[in-house]
Amino acid sequence: MSSRSRESGARVKHRSAAVLALAGGMGIAAAGCEDPNRKMTLEEQFAHQVAAVESLATEAKAQAQADHQEQTKRIDELAAELAAQAQRHAELATRLQTAETALAGYGQLGLEQAVQDLQTARADLVRLDDELRSHVAEIGKSLEASARERRMLTGADAELRGYVDSITRNLESKSTQARDVLRTQLIDRLDKESSMIGLSVRKLENQVEAGAARIALAVQLLRESLQMEQRAIAGRQQRIREVLAGLDQPVTTRGGGNPDEMASLYFKDAMALHEAYLADSSNTQQLEDALLNYRKGLALRPDDAEMHYQLSRLLLAVDRKAEAEPHLHYYLKKGTEVQHLDDVRQWLGQE
Numbered sequence: 001m002s003s004r005s006r007e008s009g010a011r012v013k014h015r016s017a018a019v020l021a022l023a024g025g026m027g028i029a030a031a032g033c034e035d036p037n038r039k040m041t042l043e044e045q046f047a048h049q050v051a052a053v054e055s056l057a058t059e060a061k062a063q064a065q066a067d068h069q070e071q072t073k074r075i076d077e078l079a080a081e082l083a084a085q086a087q088r089h090a091e092l093a094t095r096l097q098t099a100e101t102a103l104a105g106y107g108q109l110g111l112e113q114a115v116q117d118l119q120t121a122r123a124d125l126v127r128l129d130d131e132l133r134s135h136v137a138e139i140g141k142s143l144e145a146s147a148r149e150r151r152m153l154t155g156a157d158a159e160l161r162g163y164v165d166s167i168t169r170n171l172e173s174k175s176t177q178a179r180d181v182l183r184t185q186l187i188d189r190l191d192k193e194s195s196m197i198g199l200s201v202r203k204l205e206n207q208v209e210a211g212a213a214r215i216a217l218a219v220q221l222l223r224e225s226l227q228m229e230q231r232a233i234a235g236r237q238q239r240i241r242e243v244l245a246g247l248d249q250p251v252t253t254r255g256g257g258n259p260d261e262m263a264s265l266y267f268k269d270a271m272a273l274h275e276a277y278l279a280d281s282s283n284t285q286q287l288e289d290a291l292l293n294y295r296k297g298l299a300l301r302p303d304d305a306e307m308h309y310q311l312s313r314l315l316l317a318v319d320r321k322a323e324a325e326p327h328l329h330y331y332l333k334k335g336t337e338v339q340h341l342d343d344v345r346q347w348l349g350q351e
Contacts, residue, residue: 053164057157064153071146078139085132092128096121228284259300266297267307274314290314305334309344316347 096118270293277286294311298304308327315324328344335341 050164050168053160057160060153060156064149067149068146071142075139075142078135078142082132082135082139085128085135089125089128089132092121092125096125263297263300263304263307266293266300267304267310270294270297270307271310274310277314278317287314287318303334305331305336309335309337309340312344312347321347 100118270290273286273290273293277283277290280286291311291314294307294314297307298311301307309331312324312327312331315321315327325348328348331340332344332348335344
């Protein structure tokens with residue numbers, strides 16, 4: 001019976017050590033929940049650990065109940081044996097009383113046999129009493145071992161519950177802190193991103209407004225340029241009509257009716273207007289008048305290379321190279337002034 005008690009105590013100590021080791025592992029797992037990104041994994045791990053603890057506690061309780069049932073069964077067996085020994089003791093007492101009664105009726109001849117029977121009955125009674133005392137002592141030890149095991153199980157269960165409660169509170173506190181930190185980080189990040197988006201939107205709005213203003217200004221400038229170009233075209237058309245009308249009439253108004261002299265006069269007026277325009281480019285009327293006089297002079301004297309050169313120079317000054325190129329090529333063929341020839345080649349890109 002004592003060996004069974006030792007085996008039961010060893011099982012209790014083993015289960016207690018396993019429970020404490022599992023609780024320590026739960027404490028280490030809970031201490032590592034500072035990282036908010038691992039919160040769900042740690043909660044799952046904690047749930048797994050709690051389930052393991054509950055399973056171990058259930059197993060310990062089941063084993064304790066089995067041990068208790070075994071102890072109870074053994075106690076019942078010892079009680080049955082004790083009852084059998086008590087019955088035998090009663091039988092021996094009855095036999096002793098019978099022997100004593102018979103002894104009173106024996107004669108001298110049966111006295112020795114009666115004494116021998118009496119001694120045998122007393123010896124059996126003493127042996128039975130010793131066995132009874134031994135059984136009672138063994139039952140007491142078994143009951144004491146069962147009570148000690150129950151106390152150990154109760155203590156281990158209380159200690160386990162304390163560990164579980166402590167780890168649960170610690171994990172809940174750590175989880176709450178991790179959630180608060182994560183919530184704060186997310187709010188700060190959202191605020192920063194919202195601020196950046198707001199700045200980007202305002203910058204884009206400013207850019208759009210600036211672009212719209214530039215577009216409006218460009219449109220206005222384009223309109224003004226087109227209007228100026230239309231007026232210039234209208235002026236050139238008028239001058240062309242005047243030139244054509246002048247060509248159709250007899251040349252008798254200037255230079256005494258001499259075309260060469262009139263061409264020289266037109267060329268002189270064109271040069272004066274040319275230089276005046278270069279001095280003040282805002283006066284577009286001088287430009288148109290200079291171009292008109294150059295064309296009138298060339299109409300009267302088309303082989304005048306110098307007049308071709310000066311007209312091309314004026315056209316290049318107002319960025320009308322396409323109109324100037326025929327006059328440049330003419331001077332390149334007919335002109336004689338070396339400096340002017342160098343200028344013409346440079347303007348035509350032949351150097």
